[in-house]
Amino acid sequence: MNKFILDGKRNDWKWQNANRITDAESFRKAFPNCTAELAENIGGYIRKFRFAATPYYLSLVAKDGQGNPLPGDPLWKQVCFHPADTPDSDGYADGKVNWENPAEFPTPILHHKYPDRALLRITDHCMCYCNYCYLTARILDKNTPKHNLFEDDYWEKSLDYIRKHTEIRDILISGGEPLLFDNASLEKVLAGIRGIGTVKTIRLNTRALSFNPFRFDNGLAGLFRDYRLTALEIHTSHPSEITPEFDDALSTLESSGYRPMILWRAPLLRGINDSAETLEKLFIMLYERRIEPYYLFHYAPYSLSRAEYGVSVRRGAAILRELRRRIPGPSFPRYTLFHIHGKQDIPLSENGTGDFIYETDKNGNSIVRFIDWKGEWSIYPDVGEKGNRP
Ligand code: SF4
Known part of the structure; x- marks a missing residue:
């Protein structure tokens, strides 16, 4: 080495x-x-x-x-860096975003999509950069505005908004990578949120268990305990990311006397984890560690590297149908589309359902039409059966 x-x-x-x-x-x-x-x-x-x-x-x-x-x-x-990854490559070239509807941002770091929960993007930086990030514009593209919590007055404005919107019960601390903050800065964040009586639950998103598991020191475990972090949402895309160091980080959490609920979510990636065998291994390893496989995300359409890593929705559903026969129920995740109108669970039936329809648009591209959480029809641009758009 x-x-x-x-x-x-x-x-x-x-x-x-x-x-x-x-x-x-x-x-x-x-x-x-x-x-x-x-x-x-x-x-x-x-x-x-x-x-x-x-x-x-x-x-x-x-x-x-x-x-x-x-x-x-x-x-x-x-x-890795692909020579083909330019703004003209499939997906990101459209200049659209997958998830972040600007109308849903009362401040540049606070995303209020659903009534009862809100997401705080406390940094736009990460420990390593995933070349398939569904937040390509916010995180990967060097030419878009970047934000950092304590450099502006966004933090106080965001807390004010949450205080006034008493329907918000659940806060998700996210980024980029929130665990890039040191413990003192993270404590300010947790204390600020816990100081709002109407917020009952706090979640935190992280990729640190894969990229830098040493981040899980005793101080961090103590913060999670003291501020009663409700759930830690982790992202590991492949079984090889679960290492002795990953396990040491879990042990550090345990040794504080408090372990938040740990939920897993990651995307389905062609050539990386798009087989029942790989996912079986990954989900069993998570289950053994009492980590709940929560969401398997479908590749978001306006992301960099989609031509390389995108899997069709139908093929993803077929992989999950096979997987369902192989693993126990508690280790089986929801299979979900990220869409600017909200997340959508994908039915695992071969030909969709009455409100989740596989179609081809007038240009011959694969699309999915579905009824979203507001009860309205939404369209999702899929990739072809072999991966790339036709
Ligand atoms: S760690 Fe998360 S936010 Fe950062 S690049 Fe990867 S997927 Fe995107």
């Missing part, structure tokens, strides 16, 4: 962040035998999009005889 990856204070989450690979120079340092083509690709990619990978995450990636990441490795594929 590469010397760079093993050097340093490996178990220190701040060291992991400070030593991330973010550009061609740090990539060459980590992989001195990389080809000129790889180094050129990263240069082209990072002119437009963010790229970062922690030494820990890269240490999990399979390497070739020269010590370079194997192109087909399921972990490397999630963070």
Whole structure:
């Protein structure tokens, strides 16, 4: 394994962040035998999009005889830079967003989509960047505005809004990666939310268990306990992300005497986890650790790399039908579409249902029409059966 990856204070989450690979120079340092083509690709990619990978995450990636990441490795594929990833590539080129309807944002960091819950995006930065992120515009695209909680007055304005909207009972702390905040900053966030009596439950989204599990220190576990974090929502896309370090992080939570509910959600990704075998392994590993598989997301349409990683809705449903025969009920997730009009559970029947209809539009593209949570018809642009749009 590469010397760079093993050097340093490996178990220190701040060291992991400070030593991330973010550009061609740090990539060459980590992989001195990389080809000129790889180094050129990263240069082209990072002119437009963010790229970062922690030494820990890269240490999990399979390497070739020269010590370079194997192109087909399921972990490397999630963070690597594609020469084809330009704003003209399928999906993101439309300039549309998957989820964030601007009318639902009382402040740039507060998203109020459903009446009883709201989501606080406390940072637009991440520990590593997933090249399929459904928030391509907010997170990956370097040319869109970025926000940071304590640099503006968004925080106080957001709390004021939540105080006034007493119908909001549930707050989801999200990002980017909220666990990029140190414990002192995170305590301000948790204390601010817990100070609003009408908020009963708090959730926090994180990808740190895969990218930097050392973030789960005793101080963080104590914060979750003291502020009664209701649920931790985690994202692991592949069984190889569940490591001894992942388990150590869970043990740190346990040792505080309090473990929040842990819910899993991640996207279905072609060539990474789109088989019943891979998902079976992943869900059983989660179940063994008392982590509930909550949502398997369908690939959001206006995302970077959709041409590479998108799976058709029908094929996803077929994978889940097979999976259902293989794993116990508590380890079986909902299969869900992300849509700007709200999330939508996908029926697993082969040909849809009366209110979830597979169709082809006038240009020959696959679409799904469904009745959304408001009782209105919505359209979802799907990929073709082989993945790419026809
Ligand atoms: S960690 Fe989450 S927010 Fe960040 S790039 Fe990955 S999917 Fe997007």
